[in-house]
Amino acid sequence: MENKDNEAPITCTYDDFEPMCKWRREEGCDLLEVHGLQDFEREQLKVRINLGTTLVITGERPLKNNIRSRFRKEIKISKHCEIDEIRVKFGTAGILHVSLPKKTSKKISNSGDVNASLPSNYLIGLESSTCCRLKLAAQGMAVVVFAMAIAAFVYKPRRCVQVES
Known part of the structure; x- marks a missing residue:
């Protein structure tokens, strides 16, 4: 700007x-x-x-x-x-x-x-309850995002490769 x-x-x-x-x-x-x-x-x-x-x-x-x-x-x-x-x-x-x-x-x-x-x-x-609820909601979202990232890491589609003889 x-x-x-x-x-x-x-x-x-x-x-x-x-x-x-x-x-x-x-x-x-x-x-x-x-x-x-x-x-x-x-x-x-x-x-x-x-x-x-x-x-x-x-x-x-x-x-x-x-x-x-x-x-x-x-x-x-x-x-x-x-x-x-x-x-x-x-x-x-x-x-x-x-x-x-x-x-x-x-x-x-x-x-x-x-x-x-x-x-x-x-x-x-000293902060308002609305502010506290927003902070708690943000922390909850962070936990959900973290859990989804772990789930995505653990569950990877595996490729099947055929071994030729």
């Missing part, structure tokens, strides 16, 4: 920042508060778990004159955390609240390796 009158392409400049994090430990749960996000909208924030071991919180929003404000926080998840029970809430004061419940002794002994069943980039909860 060509630019009008040989204009230079528009480039963005990023203003990276480090939001303040505050931890609170309670009996059955660790609570993380990420402060300094009052100018962000809920849709501009993402919270994911990578490989069942790292909580990744990112945010990006436009400022002005092609400048974007962004941040990225990576936090190691305790092996005693109940990953399926992590909850995220974005408050009106611009504080992101992350609840990391601890496994009970019964869950630790019976669960085995909980992290082994989690895919990389497991979504926790």
